[in-house]
Amino acid sequence: MKILVTGGAGYIGSHFVKFMNNGDNEITVIDNLSRGYKQAIPKNVKFFHIGIEEYDKLISILQNNNFDVVVHFAAYAYVGESVEKPDIYYENNVIGSYKLIKAAAVSGIKKFVFSSTCSVYGNPVNIPISEEQYPIPINPYAKSKLIIESMLKDFESSHGMNYISLRYFNAAGCDFEGSIGESHNPEPHLIPNVLLASLGKKKLYIYGNDYPTPDGTCIRDYVHVVDLSEAHYKAIKLLNKENKSYIINLGSGRGYSNLEILRVSEEIAKTRIPFTFSERRKGDPAILIADIKKAAELLNWKPKYNLYDIITTAYLWLKNPKY
Ligand SMILES: NC(=O)c1ccc[n+]([C@@H]2O[C@H](COP(=O)([O-])OP(=O)(O)OC[C@H]3O[C@@H](n4cnc5c(N)ncnc54)[C@H](O)[C@@H]3O)[C@@H](O)[C@H]2O)c1
Structure with a gap:
């Protein structure tokens, strides 16, 4: 297959490429390497250093090129940043994706896979969260993703470009060989932050210990980035x-509290x-x-890898990051 991958120098995109x-x-x-690394792209892969908003x-x-499918990872993806700077989220994610979707549709692309997020659901009404749950996003990042989903629906009607929007829960873990990994700056995700604290590279904060959960800390669903990559491959097969x-959730179907993540990380590291509740x-x-x-x-x-695999591979990377 001939595949165009946007954001292939980023965390999840580079694992899919591999x-x-x-x-x-x-x-x-x-x-555009705004948040990714050229070293993450294999040498035999064709690379264009451009932004998704560069229509021409x-x-x-x-x-x-006669691409069979476009797989669209490129985006800004920090919830907190989106609250402070909604403009860059609407510009980069919404306008950028609009240019890409339009360019793909007018060029005759018939298959499109999109990285969406569970944060489109906002505050969930039921757990576990199914795709039936009505999305009410509560931050500009999640809103930007929902707008893109709705654009895809319109371009499906107008140009027959079928799409699968994959709503990921928490992507985590790294390549099993340790050759690529997660290097966000700043790092917003819990697992790398816990492991960076274990290596003495960062102070760890756990936000809230009075949630209505068994140990008072938030519970999240983590899915290994290699499992996510396989799900994208299977999404392309379904489009073929x-x-x-379709809109499809990708997670593990199980939740771990922040303190459970901490304990498993202590075991692995x-x-x-040390951490502070905030x-x-x-x-x-x-x-x-x-x-x-679904x-x-x-x-x-179904995901093949469990929380131990996730934390072990993240630790392998963070002990010796290549970028
Ligand atoms: N990491 C997660 O847990 C998670 C969860 C849900 C959804 N997602 C979505 O998955 C996708 C990938 O996330 P990630 O964690 O790998 O992020 P990332 O920041 O590591 O990767 C994004 C990549 O897109 C590139 N990029 C950004 N804007 C661009 C533009 N205008 N033109 C060209 N390239 C651009 C960046 O340089 C980077 O390489 C994003 O769309 C994100 O919203 C991620």
Whole structure:
């Protein structure tokens, strides 16, 4: 397959590229490297250092290659930053994605896979969260993703470009060989932050210990980035099989509290990890767990890796990050 990957120099995109770079596929990455790393892109993968908002360049790339599918990871993805700077989220995510979607649609692309997020659900009404739950996003990042989903629906109607929007819960873990990994700056995610604290590289804060959960800390659903990559591959297979569009949750279907993450990390890092409880963050729901039945039914996908694999591979990377 010929695959165009946006954001392929970032955390999840680079793992997907590595997963698909197996000799069977021809992969092209576009990334403006605003939050990604050129070293994360394999040498045999064609790379264009451009932004998704650069319409004319996109058109020329799309029209000079006969891509079977576009897989769109490129975005800004920090909830807190989006509250402080909504403008850059609407500009980069919404306007950028609009340019990309339009360029793909007018170039005759018929298959599109999109990185969406569980944060579109806002404060969930039921746990686990199924795709039936009405999305009420509560921050500009999540709103930007929901707008893009709705644009995709419109371009499906107008241009017959089918899409699968994958609503990830918490992507975590790294490549099993330790050759690529998660290097966000600043790092907003709990698992790398816990492990960076274990290595003495960062102070760890746990936000809130009075949630209505068994140990008082938030519960989240973590899914290994290699499992996510496989789910994207299976989404492309589904698009190849059916002329239909879908919205599908990707998670593990189980939740771990912040303190459980800390304990498993202590076991893996073989050290006590110091931390401080701090105030709850605004807009952090107590529990987010995915209902992953739809992914199992439609994609025939279930995560293979558990929390130990997630933390072990994240630790492997963080002890010796290459970028
Ligand atoms: N990390 C998670 O847990 C998580 C959860 C839900 C959804 N997502 C979504 O998954 C996708 C990937 O997330 P990630 O954690 O790998 O993020 P990341 O920041 O590591 O990767 C994003 C990549 O996109 C690139 N990029 C950003 N704006 C661009 C633009 N205008 N043009 C070209 N390239 C651009 C960045 O340089 C970076 O390489 C994002 O769309 C994010 O919203 C991530």
